[in-house]
Amino acid sequence: MPLTWRDVLDILLVGILFYYLWRLMAGTRALNLVRGVLVYLVVWFLASLLGLSTLSWLLGNAATLGAFALIVVFQPELRGLLERIGRPQGPRAPSLALEELLLGLARLSERRYGAILALERRTPLGEYAATGEILEARLSARLLQTVFYPGTPLHDGGAILRGDRLFAAGCVFPLSEARMGLGTRHRAALGLSEVSDALVIVVSEETGAIRLAEGGRLSPPMSLEALREKLKEALRA
Numbered sequence: 001m002p003l004t005w006r007d008v009l010d011i012l013l014v015g016i017l018f019y020y021l022w023r024l025m026a027g028t029r030a031l032n033l034v035r036g037v038l039v040y041l042v043v044w045f046l047a048s049l050l051g052l053s054t055l056s057w058l059l060g061n062a063a064t065l066g067a068f069a070l071i072v073v074f075q076p077e078l079r080g081l082l083e084r085i086g087r088p089q090g091p092r093a094p095s096l097a098l099e100e101l102l103l104g105l106a107r108l109s110e111r112r113y114g115a116i117l118a119l120e121r122r123t124p125l126g127e128y129a130a131t132g133e134i135l136e137a138r139l140s141a142r143l144l145q146t147v148f149y150p151g152t153p154l155h156d157g158g159a160i161l162r163g164d165r166l167f168a169a170g171c172v173f174p175l176s177e178a179r180m181g182l183g184t185r186h187r188a189a190l191g192l193s194e195v196s197d198a199l200v201i202v203v204s205e206e207t208g209a210i211r212l213a214e215g216g217r218l219s220p221p222m223s224l225e226a227l228r229e230k231l232k233e234a235l236r237a
């Protein structure tokens, strides 16, 4: 059968689809899943090819059950994936009071006030804001210190920035499953960055170190200068 332009288009689109899926999954647990599924399919294929009927029957039946099990186990990743596919395009964030934010972070870090701050971008974080207290207050360095002052009812949990407003505080973020040798504050920052496009800043209570979680990756401790550049760049994109 001759190759038509439709076949070429078909192959091209499938290629692009796989390329984007691969990019979306890079650095997530889902990549291990894909490798696992590929090994499974190869073994299944070989079993059928060699006529190993019991093994191929077993693998065939387990595949149906396994598909449902995978949907349950990888529900957070699938959710993150679908969210990224459906994310609206356009400006990523309204104006951010960057210098006020950096000043606040500097104070939190000096004083070792543990903090977790999510900068909302295209993914609406309303459902996480609803787990805490809605503040809708103009962001200031002093407000940040007040919210994260140890012992206040709102210091426990994460805060959400929407543009130049501190939208909510005391919020519960989803915990990442990744093993990284850090506590729940860092796991919550990473977790939220896995299921949304938020930039999540963490200040460690133990060391005062500032890190940034974005797209399922947590940075090493970074200086305020580096964070300023990173935020400028990310919010421009």
Ligand SMILES: Nc1ncnc2c1ncn2[C@@H]1O[C@H](COP(=O)(O)OP(=O)(O)OP(=O)(O)O)[C@@H](O)[C@H]1O
Pocket (backbone or CB within 6 Å): 114, 115, 116, 155, 156, 157, 158, 171, 172, 173, 174, 175, 182, 183, 184, 185, 186, 187, 188, 203, 204, 205, 206, 207
């Ligand atoms: N799911 C969550 N969402 C938002 N914040 C959370 C969540 N889980 C824990 N936290 C915050 O993390 C705090 C516990 O931090 P923990 O000491 O376990 O973390 P850590 O990563 O070791 O950070 P640190 O270096 O600050 O000690 C809690 O008091 C709470 O404020």
